[in-house]
Amino acid sequence: MANKLLELNNIEVIYNDFILVLKGVSMEIEKGSIVTLLGPNGAGKTTTLKSISGLIKPERGEVTRGTIVYDGKRIENREPEENAMEGIIQVMEGRRIFEELTVEENLKVGSYISGNADFDMVYNYFPNLKERKNLRGGYLSGGEQQMLAIGRALLAKPKLLLLDEPSLGLAPMVVKEIFNIIKRINEQENVTILLVEQNAKLALEIADYGYIMENGRIVMDGEAEKLRQNEDVREFYMGMTEMGRKSYREAKRYKRRKRWLT
Amino acid sequence: MLLQSLINGVTMGGIYALIALGFVLIYKASKVLNFAQGELVMVGGFICLALSEFLPLWASIVLAVILSALLGFLIEKAVLKPLIGEPILSVIMVTLGLAYMMRGLVLAIWGPDIRAFPQLFPPGAFNIYGIVIPYVYLGGLLLSIAAIAIFILFFTRTTMGVAMRAVADDQSAAMSLGVSVEKVFAISWAISAMVAAVGGILVGNIYGGINVNFAFIGLKVFAVVILGGLDSIPGAIVGGIVIGVAEALGGTYLEPYVGGGFKDVFPLLLMLVIMAIKPYGLFGTERIERV
Numbered sequence: 041m042a043n044k045l046l047e048l049n050n051i052e053v054i055y056n057d058f059i060l061v062l063k064g065v066s067m068e069i070e071k072g073s074i075v076t077l078l079g080p081n082g083a084g085k086t087t088t089l090k091s092i093s094g095l096i097k098p099e100r101g102e103v104t105r106g107t108i109v110y111d112g113k114r115i116e117n118r119e120p121e122e123n124a125m126e127g128i129i130q131v132m133e134g135r136r137i138f139e140e141l142t143v144e145e146n147l148k149v150g151s152y153i154s155g156n157a158d159f160d161m162v163y164n165y166f167p168n169l170k171e172r173k174n175l176r177g178g179y180l181s182g183g184e185q186q187m188l189a190i191g192r193a194l195l196a197k198p199k200l201l202l203l204d205e206p207s208l209g210l211a212p213m214v215v216k217e218i219f220n221i222i223k224r225i226n227e228q229e230n231v232t233i234l235l236v237e238q239n240a241k242l243a244l245e246i247a248d249y250g251y252i253m254e255n256g257r258i259v260m261d262g263e264a265e266k267l268r269q270n271e272d273v274r275e276f277y278m279g280m281t282e283m284g285r286k287s288y289r290e291a292k293r294y295k296r297r298k299r300w301l302t
Numbered sequence: 303m304l305l306q307s308l309i310n311g312v313t314m315g316g317i318y319a320l321i322a323l324g325f326v327l328i329y330k331a332s333k334v335l336n337f338a339q340g341e342l343v344m345v346g347g348f349i350c351l352a353l354s355e356f357l358p359l360w361a362s363i364v365l366a367v368i369l370s371a372l373l374g375f376l377i378e379k380a381v382l383k384p385l386i387g388e389p390i391l392s393v394i395m396v397t398l399g400l401a402y403m404m405r406g407l408v409l410a411i412w413g414p415d416i417r418a419f420p421q422l423f424p425p426g427a428f429n430i431y432g433i434v435i436p437y438v439y440l441g442g443l444l445l446s447i448a449a450i451a452i453f454i455l456f457f458t459r460t461t462m463g464v465a466m467r468a469v470a471d472d473q474s475a476a477m478s479l480g481v482s483v484e485k486v487f488a489i490s491w492a493i494s495a496m497v498a499a500v501g502g503i504l505v506g507n508i509y510g511g512i513n514v515n516f517a518f519i520g521l522k523v524f525a526v527v528i529l530g531g532l533d534s535i536p537g538a539i540v541g542g543i544v545i546g547v548a549e550a551l552g553g554t555y556l557e558p559y560v561g562g563g564f565k566d567v568f569p570l571l572l573m574l575v576i577m578a579i580k581p582y583g584l585f586g587t588e589r590i591e592r593v
Contacts, residue, residue: 095474124480136475138468148461149468153480155461196479 044109045071045200045232046092051106051116053084053091055099061087063256064106069200069249074226074233076243076264078277079253085236086133088253089202092234093130094120110200125153127199133208133236135185139178143169143188146177150192162191165221183214190218194225200232201225207239215239219246240277244268252277305433307554308547313439314508315546316446321501321519322526322538323453324494330470330533331490334382335394338401339498340520345404346370346499347419347506347516348412354420363422367499374495378488386484401517409514416513419506442504449500450539453493457535466490470533522549522566525573531586540584545569 046069053062062084069075077085090096091103092110094117103116115123138146144159151157163170166187172180177188186206193201203222207215223246226233237243244250250267252260260273267273325339349369353362381400385393423441427434457463468476469486477483505519506512526545530537552568582588 093478095478098474098477120477121480121482124478129480130478132475132478136472136478138471138475140471141464141467145458145464145467148464149476149481150479152461152465192479 043071045069045111046234047107047109048088048092049107049109051091051108052104053087053096053101054104055087055096055101057100057102061101061256062091065253065256065258066106067251067258067261069232069234071232072226072230073248074223074235074246076235076237076247076250077253078237078240078243078250081238083253084256085253086204089130089204089234089236091116092123092200093128093202094118094123095130095132121153124196127197128202129193129196129198129200130202131189131193131204131206133204135182135189135208137177137180137185137188139176141177142174143177143180144173146188146192147195150195152196154195154197156195156197158195162194165194165225166191183210183218186210186214186218187221190222190225194229194231198231200234203233203235205236205238207237207242215242219243222246240273244273303554306435307550309433309435309443310439311547311550312543313443313446313546314505314549315543316443316450317501317504317508317542318519318522318526318546319539319542320446320449320453320497320504321523322530322542323450323535324497324501325523325527326530326533326535326538327466327490328494329527331466332382332487333390334397335532336494337394337397337520338377338404339494339523340517341401341404342370342374342495342498343502343505343519343523344408344512344514344517345373345502346495347502347512348408349499350503351417351419351506351512352412359420359422362420363503366503367496370499371492371496374491374493374498375488377495378491382487382491383484386487401520405514405517412514414513416511418511419509421510422503422507438507442508445500445504449497453497454535456493462489522569525569527583529573529576529583531583533587534583534585537583537585544572548572 048065048067050064050066051062052060052064054060065084065088077088079085087096087101090099090101092108096102097117097120107114108116110126110128138149141149147159147162168184169187169191172184177185180188190206206218206222210218219242222233222235225231235243235247244264244267247264250262250264251258252273321339321343325336328334328336346366350362350366353365357365377400381396382393385396423437425437427436428440457467465476465481466486466489469481469483473483522545526541527538529544530541548569549565553565556568557564576584
């Protein structure tokens with residue numbers, strides 16, 4: 041990849057000085073692309089995002105080995121504010137809206153580092169938010185909260201947007217809508233996106249490239265199109281085989297294949 | 303008589319509310335109970351008093367407020383910042399230590415005697431339909447309302463103010479958007495010390511003279527914040543006025559029967575009663591903790 045925005049080289053992350061969460065993860069993200077990171081619960085996807093944004097720091101996490109290179113500079117173990125200032129913005133899992141603040145005040149916090157108060161840009165992507173701009177964040181529906189979380193991150197003028205499970209707990213229709221908007225943001229605002237997801241099918245539809253992570257390691261990667269065709273990915277992450285949906289009877293087979301994967 | 307003590311009570315209450323806002327601000331941002339809030343009030347008052355010996359009063363007030371903000375900022379940087387990540391109890395103990403240090407320092411510099419406070423407002427009183435309100439009360443009330451209004455505008459209109467509320471709401475989400483939590487803590491202390499100084503100057507004017515025991519105003523402020531709820535800004539304002547009025551009414555109507563000093567005890571009794579009914583205060587966030 042010629043035009044790299046971010047590169048993880050064999051990083052290891054340890055929490056609290058002894059819990060090893062990432063065991064040598066390497067990734068590359070090309071400028072302007074959407075890259076998705078898939079994997080089961082507890083694989084280390086969120087930790088990967090947090091080690092890029094620096095948010096592992098307040099949680100007593102540390103990159104102990106390997107390097108993270110962003111825009112040609114090493115950034116491992118920097119303060120989260122510093123990374124945000126240079127355009128790495130993470131939208132955390134569970135949306136994390138400021139519930140006491142109104143929609144517009146939430147957006148205002150988004151404009152804290154950029155000074156960019158162009159709220160109309162956000163309302164343009166998410167017209168629902170405009171009607172609710174004086175409502176407290178805590179009263180929004182789950183989908184609207186996710187929209188607010190993404191909108192507020194956009195105001196911080198991200199170059200690299202890290203999205204942690206934007207589909208979590210949302211109705212399928214809403215998830216579709218949000219994914220479409222993520223794609224539009226990527227194209228229109230020129231934002232590179234790293235998307236962590238459980239919904240592999242949708243994520244691989246909008247992504248250019250995908251990584252699959254299990255147990256703190258990357259076990260597979262490739263063009264999104266190729267991963268979508270891959271038999272194992274189809275079976276384990278999309279729940280599909282050539283014969284249609286997998287039945288519980290084949291759980292044993294799953295175990296065997298899974299061992300192969302790790 | 304009743305109306306007059308009500309007005310006195312509301313005035314004192316407004317000032318208590320102002321000082322309490324500073325306390326709530328630090329608690330909301332960092333969950334630290336600042337036991338030195340009363341001492342910050344006292345120090346603010348003494349700085350103003352000292353400056354007024356060489357400067358015109360208005361200049362010494364402005365300068366005292368600025369110096370107090372700086373003091374708050376320095377306290378955060380030098381004392382509290384190294385303790386980030388330590389158990390919250392140790393941090394609270396440190397504020398208690400700070401309180402004693404400030405008291406000792408003031409005692410060492412100015413001694414234990416009561417010193418006359420320079421008067422900002424003209425002597426005399428305002429007289430409407432037989433209700434006499436001394437100018438100092440009227441001025442104190444107006445200034446504390448103005449200060450509270452500025453405080454609220456700052457937290458609802460400016461980006462910095464909104465970001466500070468965001469930190470109180472969800473620290474890591476605020477960090478993910480580039481808000482520096484350290485900076486927010488430092489500014490909280492600066493603003494808190496600033497409103498304490500304003501409160502100190504206003505109460506100094508009302509009392510007429512101050513000494514080191516002036517810091518006991520902190521006790522009333524605890525009553526205010528516990529009553530209103532530790533993390534509630536409207537709670538601090540309502541609590542301040544309730545405590546101020548209770549104190550004035552207790553002083554006027556109960557003191558003749560139960561003896562002197564009851565006016566200082568009555569608000570605390572009231573607080574105990576309210577706490578029995580609403581343990582998180584009138585407006586505090588209720589938390590359910592399972593053990």
